[in-house]
Amino acid sequence: MSHLSRIKTSINSKEILKKTLKDLNFTYRNTSEDNIDDKKINSQNITIEQNGKDLFVFYWNGKEYSFLTDLQLWTMNIPYTKLLEKITQQYSYNTILQESTRYGFQNINQKILKDGSIQLVIQRWNS
Template sequence: MSHFSCIKTCIINKTVLKRTLIDLGFDYEDIQVQTQNKLYLKYVMSIKVKKNNINLFELIWNGVEFLFVADLQLWKYGTPYEQLLERITQRYSYNSIIEESIKQGFIRINEEKLKDGSIKLLLQRWH
């Protein structure tokens, strides 16, 4: 019997999310997920994430943020979902910072991955 777990994220930008998935070596497919309650039927945006043609998890838009949805009993990616979600969140944050910095006129000068796994960025903007 499968058990699907749904985890809230802070991911709200679909374009940055897709860039993040590519950066981490995942393939993805945009799909529409059908949901229904007693009053109506609706379709929501979803991203099905794959690696080597194996469906791993979905990121489903709930109107506020993307939810991480995975079948944790049968998942065979080899990395605990907590670590994977942490990697996705870190890279998403990195890509968000870079995107917003460029909009504000900054350029990336240097970046360094630290021993604790964090990334140190050096950005510069000339007036």
């Protein structure tokens, strides 16, 4: 028996989420209207797939995305918690770059540290 689990995230930008998934080499598609758990979903949802099989969905609730998957049928070789951490880290990185560029900053240097964190150096010159 299948049981979908929904995990709340702080992801709220569809464009940054799509860039993040692309950065992490995921194949995804916008989910057309369908029913999941007897609830209507819309094309804001993003379904991640591999080899023609749906792995998980980022479900849009009107304010933010939730990570939606069947944990009993989880087949990836990484625990879903670690995967979600990796997606969240890359999403945060992409958000920082987008927002800093918007305010006139430039990415000068970036480095992935031994603990997996990302060190990012940005600068802005005032004229």
